[in-house]
Amino acid sequence: MSNGPLAGVRVFDLTMWMVGPWCSVQLGALGAEVVHIEQPDVDWSTLGAGVPPLINGTSVGYIAWNMNKRGLSLGMKSPEDRTVAYELLKTSDVFLINMTPGVADRLGVGYDIVSEINPQIVYCAITGWGESGPMALLPGADTPAQYVTGFATGTGVPDGDDEINRHFTQMDATSGNYAAQAILMGLLARKRTGKGQRIHVSMLRAGSALQSVRIGEYLGSGHQPQRLGSGSQNTAPDRAYVCADGELLGLSVTSEDQWRGFCEVIGQPELASDPRFAVNADRVDNREELDGLLEPVLAGMVRDYWLMHLNRAGVPVGYPMTWAELRHHAQVLENDYIVPVETAAWGQVWTGGPPWQLSETPARMFSPPMPGEHSQQILADLQQQRAAAEQPAAARES
């Protein structure tokens, strides 16, 4: 039994690929009891959208996106299996699906049916583009969502082209996270109203919401974000600079206090009152001139010098880290940001520990199930429930 904040919450997880499965990973980390449904006779290499590489023949997509769940094999097109699904739904708190609009109805788990079985259920559907409209039936996935929502806008080097984030999964994970928020909000509303409800989240709106501030700036000013390399759209100096040892220093001056502290550290306190750079808006407008002054200064000392002195002056500084550094870094390990998870089928795998730390109801991460791994146990529990439900009637008859 979990001690997480969602202990006792049961999730019926009819999801595949990433966006839905990632959503229920989060609910599982928070302590919910997630039953992940897989079709019988699955192909291990193509689970999790077949995303390479494989570990012991299983796509890393499946492993990464199904932590913190139990596995049940159900063919939703078979009448017997559908009966089992309906029985499970009676005692579930959350129903989650990520399929093209119309598929839930065809599988017999549209909201009208599910809410009749269980009016208190929080029913969440995730789609790519929305439930109606010209794109509703087109496939939704991370890359298309990046392209359509303008996620590359303003990302890239000044003389290049807008870059897509090649670490594809960000839009899937973002949409899954917004759906997890909505489910949690639905559970909170249920405490107040006593009723379940239907919720829908699309990748189109979730991916746009992730860019709320930048799109808001565009809508408010007509200004498309510019490609500034590592530079910020809004603050300066706020980019990566090359130091004397050739290493990169990431530096973010975002307030006037930090700017004064920075000017002290570089030994040019008079810069802080220079009218060209007096406040952030001036520094952004005169960015090139400012960089012309700062580049040689920052190239004059090694990175460790700047890290030490700027940190002491309250200026945010940092540097790029690789997997080789991250996986052993005290900051990562002491906060459980990347954690090892023991699995029977894939050995020890590393994954992101949740980024939140809850003081009273901590999160947990555990191995994904093999598809259908817990079928017998879950069906036996159902059998027991059935028997318990029938017992009083039987007692009356005798």
Added chain:
Amino acid sequence: MGGPLEGLRVVELAEGVAGPYCAQELSDAGADVIKVEKPGGDRTRGWGSRKRGDVGVAFLSANRGKRGIALDPDSEAGVELLRKLIAGADIVITDAGWSAAAALQYDSLGELNPQLVYCRFSEYGKGGPWADQPPYGELVAQLAGDGTGSLGAIGEPPVRMATDIAGMYAAIYAVMSICAAVYARDESGGQRIDVSLFGSILVMRSTLWVALSNPDEWWGFHLDSYIKPPDTGYHCKDGAIYFSLARTGPEQREQLYRELGMDWVEGDPLFELVKIDTGGGGGRYSHLARPVWERALANFTVDEAIEITRRYGGWAYPKNDYEALVAEAQARHVGVIEAVEQPGVGTLRQVAPPWDFEGTPAAIQGPAPQLGEHNAAVLAEAGYSEAEIARLREDGVLAS
């Protein structure tokens, strides 16, 4: 009708993107949010050159639907006032740069209000050697967590995501954990939550960490991001598209070659790569095959290229900038953008909340507050008399 979080009271002691966007999401979902600013105001009010009137649009886009008060959090009377507000609140959102006053830290506030859910943002996390690093470093968190693996050319300095993803990811995770903690409150009481920008970037890359756990074979994760130049889409006559032929058969591809006028392709030295490249940046050699595709696509508009690719079973989508996103028929149909009346600024369009709740609809609750706009109203609610409010103003505890 109210949103799903109707009845919850939030006090926001934060600035920048992460804390304010987190509180804005709670407001969109129906919570009553009081934003507290220091006398100088949230620094995003003065951000950049993108302003309407004299207010940074970034501020207006992360602070809608809140009431605002402005006070000196280091004055005794200011601290007392905040503690009065927090005593009656459900949720406090704060960040590492806001106030160091001991009476505003969790140990003291949790005693004052045992049911309080207190969420604190930091750069790098609650523990560890970097716990006390200066706050508000979006770039610092992006660099540390995202490294050079997914943006920029291999061997060149890393490029940052133009969207503030570290702050936004952290805000999204904070909303999740806050809702979960409120859900558990009846059993476990209030609690402290810590969320960091760095940790949020790292968890968003979980698939990569799993991929690096002793894989059967390794040449870069998923779409080979470690070994390829930046992916910028496939250029057509008037813009770029994403396309993928992963789900098409050989016959459909033959037809597609013909339709795109690629009769020269068999003589092209890269044809062998084109045959195994499914487009979309997906194949190991797609960056090498790209010029071949682009030679053909240069003769077609984005709309034509998308229509043709879809006709032969492929995936195709436009590479939109924000102007194109806002104009996109589907985006208009599902209501990606909504208008807010912002006093002193006029009608302002913003990104709508991303959830559809059929029972308890979420909605933008109103404009962003002016600095100290609701000082009198919020203090009166907290039991302060008009004379007391005037006194606090004279003493400089209240700003504006």
